[in-house]
Amino acid sequence: MRNKEAAARHHRLIYLLNVAQRRLQRWMAAQPQNEVTPAQAGLLFILGKQDGVLLGEAGAALDMGPAGISGLVDRSAAARLVERRADREDGRAWRVWLTPKGRTVLTQAKTDAAQINAALTDGFTSAEIDIVARWLTSIQDKFPRPSDE
Numbered sequence: 001m002r003n004k005e006a007a008a009r010h011h012r013l014i015y016l017l018n019v020a021q022r023r024l025q026r027w028m029a030a031q032p033q034n035e036v037t038p039a040q041a042g043l044l045f046i047l048g049k050q051d052g053v054l055l056g057e058a059g060a061a062l063d064m065g066p067a068g069i070s071g072l073v074d075r076s077a078a079a080r081l082v083e084r085r086a087d088r089e090d091g092r093a094w095r096v097w098l099t100p101k102g103r104t105v106l107t108q109a110k111t112d113a114a115q116i117n118a119a120l121t122d123g124f125t126s127a128e129i130d131i132v133a134r135w136l137t138s139i140q141d142k143f144p145r146p147s148d149e
Helices: 002-011 013-030 038-049 055-061 066-078 100-121 126-142
Strands: 082-086 094-098
Touching (some): 013 038, 013 100, 038 066, 038 094, 038 100, 055 094, 066 082, 094 100
Antiparallel strands (some): 082 094
16 A cells, blocks of 8 residues: 555646646647537537437536536536526426527537547557556545535
8 A cells, every 4th residue: 555655646637637627628728629618619519419418417527516407508508508498397307409500510629629639648548548548537536525415
């Protein structure tokens, strides 16, 4: 166990993870062709797989609480990427749907994401990327969202 602790301190994983996330977010936001924020692109990806999801389902898929997903949907609706409609069976619930503009922007976001993923994986073997992906995924299990979000 002592070797694991020493290695973890040496690698400064928290620092490296935070810096990587900030750098990637800033770089993506600065790209002139990007019509959407990374969070909006995430919402479009969710709706591209299943249009008309409940607001709460979209929030869960994006690891966002009610206030966060509501604000994201509001900003995306203002940009005419999505529209919010009342659920047919439950008038208190809202579903989110892609607009024609949202579908067009989704196509570009998929292309952009593929290019970014290619840059992120450049210089690493498939096996190495599998380990990185497994490690990043494990963080979600090790540090679950609080149930009150």
